[in-house]
Amino acid sequence: xxxxxxxxxxxxxxxxxxxxxxxxxxxxxxxxxxxxxxxxxxxxxxxxxxxxxxxxxxxxxxxxxxxxxxxxxxxxxxxxxxxxxxxxxxxxxxxxxxxxxxxxxxxxxxxxxxxxxxxxxxxxxxxxxxxxxxxxxxxxxxxxxxxxxxxxxxxxxxxxxxxxxxxxxxxxxxxxxxxxxxxxxxxxxxxxxxxxxxxxxxxxxxxxxxxxxxxxxxxxxxxxxxxxxxxxxxxxxxxxxxxxxxxxxxxxxxxxxxxxxxxxxxxxxxxxxxxxxxxxxxxxxxxxxxxxxxxxxxxxxxx
Amino acid sequence: xxxxxxxxxxxxxxxxxxxxxxxxxxxxxxxxxxxxxxxxxxxxxxxxxxxxxxxxxxxxxxxxxxxxxxxxxxxxxxxxxxxxxxxxxxxxxxxxxxxxxxxxxxxxxxxxxxxxxxxxxxxxxxxxxxxxxxxxxxxxxxxxxxxxxxxxxxxxxxxxxxxxxxxxxxxxxxxxxxxxxxxxxxxxxxxxxxxxxxxxxxxxxxxxxxxxxxxxxxxxxxxxxxxxxxxxxxxxxxxxxxxxxxxxxxxxxxxxxxxxxxxxxxxxxxxxxxxxxxxxxxxxxxxxxxxxxx
Numbered sequence: 001x002x003x004x005x006x007x008x009x010x011x012x013x014x015x016x017x018x019x020x021x022x023x024x025x026x027x028x029x030x031x032x033x034x035x036x037x038x039x040x041x042x043x044x045x046x047x048x049x050x051x052x053x054x055x056x057x058x059x060x061x062x063x064x065x066x067x068x069x070x071x072x073x074x075x076x077x078x079x080x081x082x083x084x085x086x087x088x089x090x091x092x093x094x095x096x097x098x099x100x101x102x103x104x105x106x107x108x109x110x111x112x113x114x115x116x117x118x119x120x121x122x123x124x125x126x127x128x129x130x131x132x133x134x135x136x137x138x139x140x141x142x143x144x145x146x147x148x149x150x151x152x153x154x155x156x157x158x159x160x161x162x163x164x165x166x167x168x169x170x171x172x173x174x175x176x177x178x179x180x181x182x183x184x185x186x187x188x189x190x191x192x193x194x195x196x197x198x199x200x201x202x203x204x205x206x207x208x209x210x211x212x213x214x215x216x217x218x219x220x221x222x223x224x225x226x227x228x229x230x231x232x233x234x235x236x237x238x239x240x241x242x243x244x245x246x247x248x249x250x251x252x253x254x255x256x257x258x259x260x261x262x263x264x265x266x267x268x269x270x271x272x273x274x275x276x277x278x279x280x281x282x283x284x285x286x287x288x289x290x291x292x293x294x295x296x297x298x299x300x301x302x303x
Numbered sequence: 304x305x306x307x308x309x310x311x312x313x314x315x316x317x318x319x320x321x322x323x324x325x326x327x328x329x330x331x332x333x334x335x336x337x338x339x340x341x342x343x344x345x346x347x348x349x350x351x352x353x354x355x356x357x358x359x360x361x362x363x364x365x366x367x368x369x370x371x372x373x374x375x376x377x378x379x380x381x382x383x384x385x386x387x388x389x390x391x392x393x394x395x396x397x398x399x400x401x402x403x404x405x406x407x408x409x410x411x412x413x414x415x416x417x418x419x420x421x422x423x424x425x426x427x428x429x430x431x432x433x434x435x436x437x438x439x440x441x442x443x444x445x446x447x448x449x450x451x452x453x454x455x456x457x458x459x460x461x462x463x464x465x466x467x468x469x470x471x472x473x474x475x476x477x478x479x480x481x482x483x484x485x486x487x488x489x490x491x492x493x494x495x496x497x498x499x500x501x502x503x504x505x506x507x508x509x510x511x512x513x514x515x516x517x518x519x520x521x522x523x524x525x526x527x528x529x530x531x532x533x534x535x536x537x538x539x540x541x542x543x544x545x546x547x548x549x550x551x552x553x554x555x556x557x558x559x560x561x562x563x564x565x566x567x568x569x570x571x572x573x574x575x576x577x578x579x580x581x582x583x584x585x586x587x588x589x590x591x592x593x594x595x596x597x
Contacts, residue, residue: 047416054418059450097351098418260355271359273385277423277452 001245005227006030006252007106007135007167007187007214010057010068011049012037017217017224018064024228027267030256031057032071032106032135035078037219043087050091054098062278067267069256071105071135072096079119080111089122096130102259103127105135106167109146112139117153124157133258134159136166138173140192147173151180165212165255168193174202178210183255185212188226196230200237208246212255311375311431315393318368319357322386327357331390341399343409349394350413354387354420361385378462378491379430391424396431403434407441414441419450426456430463439467446476451483458490465492474501477526478508487522488591494525502530509538521553521590528557531566540569543576549593551576552585 003026010017010031021029031053040046053070061068072095074088095101104127109116127134134154139146147166154164161181168187169177177184186202187193199213215226223229231248235241256262270278319331334349362384364372372379381389400406414425426445429438442464445457457464457476464476473496480487487493505523512519524542527535539561542554555576558566570577579585 051416051418055422056450059419059452094347094416097348099351099354099420100418271385272361273359273387273420276383277419 001025001231001241001249002027003227003231003248004028004030004252005215005217005224006165006212006256007032007185007216008224009034009216009218010061011052012219013217013224015060015064018061018066020225021066022064024225026066026228028067028069028262029061030069030071030102030252030262032103032137033073033075034106034137034218035075039078039081040084041081043084043091046084046088047091050095054095054100058100059278067270067278069100069102069262071103072098072101073105073107073123073135074119075106076108076110076116076120076137076139079116080113082115085115085119089119089126092123092126093130096126096132100261101132102256102262103133103135103165104130105165106137107134108136108150109139110137112142112146112149120150121153121157124154124159127163128157128159133256134164136164138166138168140168143168143170144172148176151177151182163258167214168216170194171198171202174206178206181210183210183212183251185214187214187216188230189216189220189222191221196226196233199230200234200239203234203239203243203247204237208243208251210251211247212251213247214252312393312396314371314375315389315396318362318364319386319390319393322360322362323357330356331393334394335397338394338397339399341401343412346394346398346409347413350391350421353390353394357386357390359385359387362389376431376462378466380460380491381427383460384427387420388424388427391421392428392431395425395428400433403437406434407437410438410441414444419452422448422450422453423456426453427461429457430461430466435463435467438463439472442467443472443475446472446479451485454479454483455485458485460489460491462491465490465496468496470496470498470500474498474504477501478504481505481508481520481523484520486591486595487525488588494529497526497529499530499532502527502532502535506535506538518547519550521547521549521594522587524550524553524557525587525590528560529562531557531561531563533563533565536561536563536565536569539566540572543569543573549590552579552593553587553590555580556585556587556590 005026008029008031010029033050033053050072058068072092074085079085096104104123107120107123109120124134136150138150165183165185166177167185169184174184186199188196188199213227213230215222215224217224217226227248231244234244253264320328337345338349362381364382369382372381417425429442432438442457445453448454458480464473468476480490505527509519509523524539531539539554539558542550545551555570555573558570559580
């Protein structure tokens with residue numbers, strides 16, 4: 001089965017993770033712009049971060065045969081630095097029209113402060129302007145209220161639910177999200193978000209329509225293989241194959257293809273120029289190494 | 304400067320006209336007028352939108368189009384380009400240059416916020432810009448870039464480095480090509496810019512590779528031959544009798560152009576190779592092709 005992980009922060013991950021993703025059948029990934037574990041203090045840090053999402057990281061993924069996309073946005077946590085946030089708002093239009101940018105995100109609420117609210121609304125307007133889907137980060141704390149409030153504000157700004165992915169749902173939030181017509185994403189992230197056994201239970205009740213599974217793997221204790229692992233567990237526990245395909249591949253494809261920047265042929269049948277520039281397969285830039293297939297007793301040898 | 308870009312932009316537009324439908328052409332012409340206003344924002348947006356408006360098909364230039372390229376800009380060979388790269392080039396060339404410093408700043412912002420495809424297009428534009436000396440540091444930065452496609456946009460089929468780079472900058476370009484496995488075949492000026500310090504760096508690199516039991520790229524000897532010293536001749540002698548056919552041919556070719564007094568006698572030890580060179584049976588092109596096929 002083919003997989004998409006539509007929420008993963010690869011800047012924090014190693015080449016081993018890319019290899020594991022490939023070996024597990026992940027074809028495409030989406031890296032939402034987010035905070036990096038510690039707040040940025042300069043606008044240049046944002047500029048270089050955004051540039052790396054459409055530049056170096058995209059190339060790095062391609063070296064392993066994975067197609068890399070991203071979302072661009074000012075995250076809610078750092079939006080609280082108002083002076084800096086204003087500068088980020090000036091920078092965003094430059095990046096939102098880049099190739100491979102599939103949404104505005106991840107945006108929404110963290111502490112649900114008035115400042116967060118201000119920049120959330122400004123970015124919703126920006127999304128309308130550039131006609132991109134929106135990826136919503138729902139808060140860790142006061143989650144239920146923050147999730148409902150996010151949807152209220154989106155509706156206030158007149159963005160239709162089919163253009164919005166609400167992420168990090170749990171048992172307490174998903175029904176309302178689905179009932180209101182949104183794409184409903186679940187993050188399989190040990191300890192703080194969903195576990196995949198709970199995910200399988202929800203799938204059995206909620207069905208696959210508009211449900212999306214992702215890893216949000218980042219710098220914390222998280223699992224890059226959350227999507228394929230959840231797919232396997234769901235299959236073992238009797239979820240129909242076509243349901244698994246929807247939640248681990250097709251729904252994400254449909255939601256983000258609304259950007260015009262995310263099509264299956266990108267990774268199944270890429271244009272020649274992309275094959276030259278962005279699909280190096282196993283070719284590794286440093287030192288002209290060739291792909292290595294280690295036999296079992298050579299596994300510890302590094303050439 | 305816009306005057307000097309006249310025949311070039313006219314040629315590029317004629318290629319665009321023959322490759323896009325009327326809706327895409329209308330968009331290109333409309334945005335060209337916008338870009339000509341000198342408003343940076345309009346340039347950035349148009350530049351970014353190009354692939355989704357015109358697609359990314361290979362340019363597939365005809366032979367006469369390639370000749371026309373050479374005649375408007377000597378050494379310019381866009382035969383590997385795609386259509387989006389061409390239209391992006393067209394927009395950049397239509398952006399007015401009033402003040403060189405401000406113009407470089409505008410380009411700097413595009414480079415520092417560019418995605419992979421944009422960076423490739425931007426680096427390919429460098430040989431077509433007026434005031435070439437204003438863009439040397441940028442081109443050198445492209446050689447430091449770790450994205451192979453971006454590096455190749457400067458290093459391959461691009462006359463800018465051989466015309467503008469200092470020896471130090473040039474030598475880094477050649478060394479990095481060999482280091483990351485990019486063929487010298489498409490590097491413009493590779494023989495003309497050979498120099499003694501480069502020869503010495505390449506011989507050091509060959510020794511490192513040998514010490515690590517890694518293969519030595521055969522094309523390396525291309526830039527060694529014309530300046531080979533005693534130490535290099537020892538390496539050429541070893542390589543001439545190595546078990547790599549591409550290496551043997553490369554050593555023979557390097558020895559055949561070396562002015563060193565001992566070069567001829569070393570090559571004489573491999574009369575078959577010497578005769579094959581005289582008969583034109585192999586060249587740096589075939590050495591490169593043999594290496595790529597490995």
